[in-house]
Amino acid sequence: MATIRDVARHAGVSPATVSRVVNGLVGYSDATRTRVEQAVNALDYETDYLARGLKTRQTSVIGVLAPMVSDALASQVMQGIEIAAQEGGYAVMLGRTGVKSTFIASYLRTLRTYRAAGVVLISAVITPEIRQLLGPNIPVISVAISDKSGSPAVAIDDEKAAYDATRYLLGLGHRRIGLLAGDPSSIYVAKPRSQGYMRAMTEARCIPVTTTGTFFYESGAQGLGELLAQDPALTAIFAVSDEMGVAVVNELQRLGRRVPEDVSVLGFDDTSTARHVQPTLSTMAQPLEEMGRTAVTKLLRARNLGPKVMPHRLVERGSTAPPRRTS
Amino acid sequence: MATIRDVARHAGVSPATVSRVVNGLVGYSDATRTRVEQAVNALDYETDYLARGLKTRQTSVIGVLAPMVSDALASQVMQGIEIAAQEGGYAVMLGRTGVKSTFIASYLRTLRTYRAAGVVLISAVITPEIRQLLGPNIPVISVAISDKSGSPAVAIDDEKAAYDATRYLLGLGHRRIGLLAGDPSSIYVAKPRSQGYMRAMTEARCIPVTTTGTFFYESGAQGLGELLAQDPALTAIFAVSDEMGVAVVNELQRLGRRVPEDVSVLGFDDTSTARHVQPTLSTMAQPLEEMGRTAVTKLLRARNLGPKVMPHRLVERGSTAPPRRTS
DNA sequence: TTGTAAGCGTTATCAT
DNA sequence: ATGATAACGCTTACAA
Numbered sequence: 014m015a016t017i018r019d020v021a022r023h024a025g026v027s028p029a030t031v032s033r034v035v036n037g038l039v040g041y042s043d044a045t046r047t048r049v050e051q052a053v054n055a056l057d058y059e060t061d062y063l064a065r066g067l068k069t070r071q072t073s074v075i076g077v078l079a080p081m082v083s084d085a086l087a088s089q090v091m092q093g094i095e096i097a098a099q100e101g102g103y104a105v106m107l108g109r110t111g112v113k114s115t116f117i118a119s120y121l122r123t124l125r126t127y128r129a130a131g132v133v134l135i136s137a138v139i140t141p142e143i144r145q146l147l148g149p150n151i152p153v154i155s156v157a158i159s160d161k162s163g164s165p166a167v168a169i170d171d172e173k174a175a176y177d178a179t180r181y182l183l184g185l186g187h188r189r190i191g192l193l194a195g196d197p198s199s200i201y202v203a204k205p206r207s208q209g210y211m212r213a214m215t216e217a218r219c220i221p222v223t224t225t226g227t228f229f230y231e232s233g234a235q236g237l238g239e240l241l242a243q244d245p246a247l248t249a250i251f252a253v254s255d256e257m258g259v260a261v262v263n264e265l266q267r268l269g270r271r272v273p274e275d276v277s278v279l280g281f282d283d284t285s286t287a288r289h290v291q292p293t294l295s296t297m298a299q300p301l302e303e304m305g306r307t308a309v310t311k312l313l314r315a316r317n318l319g320p321k322v323m324p325h326r327l328v329e330r331g332s333t334a335p336p337r338r339t340s
Numbered sequence: 341m342a343t344i345r346d347v348a349r350h351a352g353v354s355p356a357t358v359s360r361v362v363n364g365l366v367g368y369s370d371a372t373r374t375r376v377e378q379a380v381n382a383l384d385y386e387t388d389y390l391a392r393g394l395k396t397r398q399t400s401v402i403g404v405l406a407p408m409v410s411d412a413l414a415s416q417v418m419q420g421i422e423i424a425a426q427e428g429g430y431a432v433m434l435g436r437t438g439v440k441s442t443f444i445a446s447y448l449r450t451l452r453t454y455r456a457a458g459v460v461l462i463s464a465v466i467t468p469e470i471r472q473l474l475g476p477n478i479p480v481i482s483v484a485i486s487d488k489s490g491s492p493a494v495a496i497d498d499e500k501a502a503y504d505a506t507r508y509l510l511g512l513g514h515r516r517i518g519l520l521a522g523d524p525s526s527i528y529v530a531k532p533r534s535q536g537y538m539r540a541m542t543e544a545r546c547i548p549v550t551t552t553g554t555f556f557y558e559s560g561a562q563g564l565g566e567l568l569a570q571d572p573a574l575t576a577i578f579a580v581s582d583e584m585g586v587a588v589v590n591e592l593q594r595l596g597r598r599v600p601e602d603v604s605v606l607g608f609d610d611t612s613t614a615r616h617v618q619p620t621l622s623t624m625a626q627p628l629e630e631m632g633r634t635a636v637t638k639l640l641r642a643r644n645l646g647p648k649v650m651p652h653r654l655v656e657r658g659s660t661a662p663p664r665r666t667s
Numbered sequence: 668t669t670g671t672a673a674g675c676g677t678t679a680t681c682a683t
Numbered sequence: 684a685t686g687a688t689a690a691c692g693c694t695t696a697c698a699a
Contacts, residue, residue, distance in 0.1 A: 064676035081417035391692035
């Protein structure tokens with residue numbers, strides 16, 4: 014590992030000049046620049062990020078915190094983050110906070126001592142504690158949380174998206190639409206999505222039928238049972254996650270109901286699972302990868318923070334259709 | 341941010357002594373230790389990893405490289421890596437190599453200048469170039485690649501697993517078993533899995549019927565078509581990835597064939613998708629999360645490198661059954 | 668048991 | 684346009 018002094022010696026200049034050339038600053042002649050560049054190539058010199066970070070009090074590290082690394086939604090956002098970070102010459106430091114955010118404090122400390130350039134929070138809100146732990150110099154932004162507080166975020170408008178999703182089902186002719194919601198105490202977006210559904214149903218003078226799941230596949234079958242117990246004549250189910258939506262499709266078929274002929278099913282997020290069922294799952298899509306990318310670019314500009322609302326989009330696949338003509 | 345000198349002054353000792361206490365070395369009295377600890381708490385002192393790393397030429401960073409961050413298999417391995425890293429006090433630096441390993445060199449350089457403690461390669465082999473780029477001080481290990489070269493790796497025995505999977509289908513009574521393999525030029529494990537299938541089929545004096553997909557969902561339907569074109573009477577399909585297996589299940593049902601009554605389907609990996617189809621997909625499971633964890637512990641011990649073979653396990657779900665009695 | 672001092676490799680300030 | 688020099692915050696011989 015050649016150091017900046019090695020390069021300086023080789024080029025017959027001072028380390029300061031090498032630094033200037035390497036960092037594209039001003040203050041050297043064309044001739045010296047050439048000599049330095051040759052020396053850099055000859056010695057295969059690489060800037061030491063640790064030393065630079067120590068001196069400049071800033072590294073090209075972006076911290077990413079997700080509740081769970083293996084989650085499909087988080088993975089897609091991370092993919093976007095990674096792409097944008099790579100393009101900007103940043104490295105991504107990954108942390109798992111756990112569903113209850115247990116580990117978040119220690120990660121934040123680590124990121125601070127590594128002088129991270131910024132932090133992205135996936136599916137988590139920026140609490141005052143987080144802000145404080147990070148100190149005044151590290152910007153933070155959250156993704157996939159529609160935050161009404163005005164703090165930096167990149168997300169869709171969950172209330173509006175759920176409203177539009179419900180309107181879509183209403184537009185197909187459905188009146189008896191069940192909502193498989195999420196637990197608002199553990200999942201932040203659960204509440205606005207429920208509210209959007211309620212607004213659309215109320216406007217259409219339809220009777221809301223709701224129950225609560227966990228967002229995961231396992232809770233789908235039971236949720237469907239609870240919905241059907243309340244109204245066996247439901248012609249459509251709106252699940253606020255694809256995993257639950259897929260579970261509902263499978264469970265309906267197991268119960269002998271055809272999808273979408275007897276019952277339509279609509280999911281949320283547009284993760285890859287939505288395409289892996291038969292029939293494929295219609296869903297309210299979030300541009301997850303793009304949200305990850307946008308979060309990074311916004312974070313690095315570090316001005317114009319505040320929330321950014323991304324567009325949602327209804328993806329019509331095989332699991333939705335008009336209701337059957339009933340007597 | 342308090343520095344070690346601040347703590348030293350506050351405790352009335354030298355920075356060296358603070359360093360000794362903080363790092364649990366020997367050479368101080370109980371009394372000074374107490375005073376130093378009090379000062380650390382009072383000033384909320386945190387070791388600066390950048391400065392330490394610069395001095396010791398080693399940081400607690402583990403690099404993780406995956407072809408694609410959003411891939412289900414890679415995500416699960418990453419989850420395991422993250423857990424083990426966190427337990428050991430290490431931070432994870434994530435990189436995406438791209439399917440063609442385009443970006444790998446620049447990541448490796450970055451990891452080297454950050455003085456990473458080690459590097460984990462997901463679904464990629466350790467080439468001489470990688471070894472050389474990393475220099476002599478950074479150990480590297482690969483996961484989910486059964487490597488015959490003897491280099492450090494944590495993986496199942498893919499050949500044996502595919503052999504066992506095929507034996508399982510044979511044991512159910514199937515004779516006409518089609519293999520939906522992977523492209524060995526882009527996916528390393530494709531070859532041993534094909535070989536395992538071939539060995540079992542040859543031993544059982546059955547005629548192999550094979551075609552090649554991409555490992556992704558999208559290639560499943562076409563692969564099934566090619567298999568059925570070769571032998572329309574196939575009673576079982578062995579797909580060497582769950583995504584392809586799920587696609588085959590869906591396509592068979594679309595063609596009016598029942599699973600598993602008419603055709604059995606077996607997948608590979610045991611990613612979450614396997615549980616999201618109806619019927620659920622029987623599959624040859626890899627302990628992905630555990631493989632990630634094991635890779636990290638092995639890497640950090642840094643002795644006893646060389647390959648570690650993890651157990652594979654057949655998970656019997658709804659997509660496999662004995663063949664129908666035929667005339 | 669404790670302190671002094673010299674780096675680790677870089678950048679920034681101030682001369683020249 | 685260029686160079687000397689002093690940090691950045693830590694660890695580690697070496698001394699005491």
